[in-house]
Amino acid sequence: MHLQKLMDIIVKENKSEPFICIKDLVENGLSPDRFADDGSRPSRHEITIFLASWCKLAGFEAEIYRDWLTNYCVDVLSEISSSSASQIRHSTKSSINYIHRSDIPFSCSCENNIFKALCSSNCPLYDEMKDVYLRNLEAEQKKIEEYQGIKEENKPDPKPLSVTKRYEKQLEEAIALIKQSLEKGHTKKKIAIILNEKGYKTSTGYDWKAGTVSGVAIEKGWSPKRKKRKDKKAASVQLTLF
Secondary structure (H helix, E strand, O other), rough: OHHHHHHHHHHHHOOOOOHHHHHHHHOOOOOOOOOOOOOEEEEEEEHHHHHOOOOOOOOOOOHHHHHHHHHHHHOOOHHHHHHHHHHHHHHHHHHHHHHOOOOOOOOOHHHHHOOOOOOOOOOOOHHHHHHHHHHHHHHHHHHHHHHHHHHHHHOOOOOOOHHHHHOEEEHHHHHHHHOOOOOOOOHHHHHHHHHHOOOOOOOOOOOOHHHHHHHHHHHHHOOOOOOOOOOOOOOOOOOOOO
């Protein structure tokens, strides 16, 4: 019914036949079976704007198609709207006025249209609309990349490792070397020299000192193993008997 009325207006005004997506929307409205159950769907307002944009592109003055589009919205699109008939009429007329007072161009995104309406590569606007869609897609991708770049720039630097964590692995090796050296009977001063020559650092990143080595030994309960001294020949004490 509504498609036939639109075709009558087109013939009367000597305009071109509507695109296949326009015919599909006018004849079938928004087809629920083309959308996922949990997916978002276009609103009544979006469909109204889309159809009004095409009417403007087709060369219709607003008053030529206003009644037709208003009746279509009330009869067909009320199924996807919670607004009353009077509210839909008022909203439709406002949308038509908005389209004709603005410079918003008609855009459909071809097969990727949000209405999931039928599309054909034979459409006279197909190549142009496809190009617009790809340019918009590229621009949107750049925005996403720029946003991600800004987020990355503003991302706080990772917390630096504490000195203790940084030297944790080599500290274990140094402590093992202290134990071995103590067992060999080295002095704490000698052990400190050995540790520094091998490049080991304390838990706070400083060079080793005898006092630091001593602190580790005390903490671990290690006692230095003293070297056995060669027994000195006891001096014989000769008692002189008088």
